[in-house]
Amino acid sequence: MTSFNTLFNRMFQEKSKSVYLIFLIQAFASLCFTIIGFVSGNGTPEFVNGKDTSSVNVIVAFLAVFAVMMLITSFIADFVYWIISSIKNEKINRSQTWRLIPVTDTKFLLSNFGTAFLTYIWLGILEAVTIIVTLLPMLSDQDVRKAIGQASIHLSARDWQTMLGSLLLIIFIGYAWYAIVSLLNLASRSIIDFLPGGSSKVWTFIIRVIVIIAIIWILGHAVTIIFSVLGKFSPFMVNSQDINYATTILQFLVFDVVITLIDILLLNKFVEAKQN
Amino acid sequence: MNDLLTVKDVSYKKNQKLVLQNVNLKLNSGKIVALLGENGAGKTTLMRIIAGVAKNYKGEINIEGATKEAERKAKLSFTDGLTGFSDSTKIKEVVKFYATIFEDFDENEFDELRQFMKLDPEMKLSQLSRGMREKLIIALTFSRKADLYLLDEPFGGIDAMARKKIINSIILWKDEKATILISDHFVNEISSLLDEVVIVKDHTVLEHKSADDIRQTHKSIEEYYESFYADEDDE
Numbered sequence: 001m002t003s004f005n006t007l008f009n010r011m012f013q014e015k016s017k018s019v020y021l022i023f024l025i026q027a028f029a030s031l032c033f034t035i036i037g038f039v040s041g042n043g044t045p046e047f048v049n050g051k052d053t054s055s056v057n058v059i060v061a062f063l064a065v066f067a068v069m070m071l072i073t074s075f076i077a078d079f080v081y082w083i084i085s086s087i088k089n090e091k092i093n094r095s096q097t098w099r100l101i102p103v104t105d106t107k108f109l110l111s112n113f114g115t116a117f118l119t120y121i122w123l124g125i126l127e128a129v130t131i132i133v134t135l136l137p138m139l140s141d142q143d144v145r146k147a148i149g150q151a152s153i154h155l156s157a158r159d160w161q162t163m164l165g166s167l168l169l170i171i172f173i174g175y176a177w178y179a180i181v182s183l184l185n186l187a188s189r190s191i192i193d194f195l196p197g198g199s200s201k202v203w204t205f206i207i208r209v210i211v212i213i214a215i216i217w218i219l220g221h222a223v224t225i226i227f228s229v230l231g232k233f234s235p236f237m238v239n240s241q242d243i244n245y246a247t248t249i250l251q252f253l254v255f256d257v258v259i260t261l262i263d264i265l266l267l268n269k270f271v272e273a274k275q276n
Numbered sequence: 277m278n279d280l281l282t283v284k285d286v287s288y289k290k291n292q293k294l295v296l297q298n299v300n301l302k303l304n305s306g307k308i309v310a311l312l313g314e315n316g317a318g319k320t321t322l323m324r325i326i327a328g329v330a331k332n333y334k335g336e337i338n339i340e341g342a343t344k345e346a347e348r349k350a351k352l353s354f355t356d357g358l359t360g361f362s363d364s365t366k367i368k369e370v371v372k373f374y375a376t377i378f379e380d381f382d383e384n385e386f387d388e389l390r391q392f393m394k395l396d397p398e399m400k401l402s403q404l405s406r407g408m409r410e411k412l413i414i415a416l417t418f419s420r421k422a423d424l425y426l427l428d429e430p431f432g433g434i435d436a437m438a439r440k441k442i443i444n445s446i447i448l449w450k451d452e453k454a455t456i457l458i459s460d461h462f463v464n465e466i467s468s469l470l471d472e473v474v475i476v477k478d479h480t481v482l483e484h485k486s487a488d489d490i491r492q493t494h495k496s497i498e499e500y501y502e503s504f505y506a507d508e509d510d511e
Contacts, residue, residue: 099328193290272332
């Protein structure tokens with residue numbers, strides 16, 4: 001039997017190829033935008049801090065603009081990878097090459113979702129590191145250091161709690177996306193394989209549209225029920241503001257678990273690997 | 277002889293169309309068995325059910341005590357079309373995938389088979405002809421030390437000379453106790469290898485006989501196979 005770790009590492013390697021490709025395209029696009037900005041701009045670059053201005057070294061300014069371009073393009077790159085990784089997940093779910101691997105369907109699906117999510121975070125880390133590294137030379141400027149020193153950031157325990165809560169919420173919502181996309185694909189595939197008439201393109205399209213509408217309707221109702229039930233259950237927080245945060249996290253956790261269980265059931269019982 | 281594979285009362289429908297009905301089959305270890313039947317008879321489906329990649333079937337599959345799909349997959353090696361890889365994937369990358377994923381994959385064995393098949397590890401899948409791709413699939417399949425090999429029409433695109441060489445060598449590539457279930461249209465070419473023949477017709481296993489018995493009662497295995505369709509030809 002293949003271990004979960006082996007499968008996870010292998011899937012991560014496979015998906016990270018797309019991450020590197022998207023990151024390279026993003027970096028190249030940011031470089032082009034930066035060069036265009038510098039060529040079309042005039043005068044020496046300046047650092048502006050309130051009413052004070054001071055000239056900045058050209059290379060330092062170039063890197064800083066590049067960092068800003070990386071930040072701006074990251075929204076597009078992240079969105080593109082979000083879509084690509086969802087498609088890749090569904091291809092793997094139906095691939096005979098992958099489905100012949102001796103692991104249980106539960107491990108297979110969790111590894112598929114987990115690696116999609118982790119490679120997404122990996123793209124974010126690559127972008128963040130690039131932005132930070134290209135901004136570092138700015139610290140050589142005295143005015144920049146002074147401006148940073150003046151900006152006092154004090155985080156209270158509540159702020160840290162909120163940040164942690166937000167992070168958890170982002171993780172659960174991100175996971176929910178992959179689980180819902182799989183639910184749509186696996187459910188429509190199960191129905192297409194069950195109904196008479198084969199799998200012509202028109203038939204497949206009609207079924208998929210119906211399934212998408214049906215699942216959105218069902219999910220809407222399920223979310224209302226889960227959220228109204230769990231909204232009354234807040235055992236581990238004291239402050240009313242925290243209660244809302246904690247219950248929302250709990251609601252998304254339950255939602256993710258329920259959708260994942262349905263996905264596993266569909267993969268285990270109904271959805272076959274695509275024939276060669 | 278121990279039962280290696282037991283298929284019990286397996287039925288399968290797709291799109292409400294019956295593909296297999298009440299299939300029962302027992303294979304012993306160490307045998308080379310032909311799975312014969314016309315196109316659409318359900319040979320591939322039966323192999324896919326055994327391999328655990330076809331779903332929603334009724335009945336039981338047992339490979340040396342393993343009934344769960346994941347456990348069965350660990351005990352068998354199935355000729356996969358490598359559709360999970362992009363065309364730009366190199367042979368050496370496919371081998372790396374197999375070596376990482378399958379505990380029983382033997383890289384040295386693959387290297388020998390690769391040389392036998394004259395495959396360059398630097399070649400991309402897109403550069404392979406149909407025949408070369410099938411040679412790669414055979415080499416990958418036999419590089420696993422499995423109890424059961426499922427070969428689904430493995431020689432279709434391979435030229436006659438190479439096919440003969442491969443067929444004559446198959447017996448050397450498997451362990452003594454391993455069983456091969458092979459579906460193929462080139463009945464004559466594989467007949468010298470065979471220990472048993474299974475005929476799939478009318479959605480089920482119609483006959484399961486030893487090759488020696490067939491040779492005693494018929495001119496050849498091909499003639500025996502064709503006798504099942506003689507009436508249809510007359511019509």
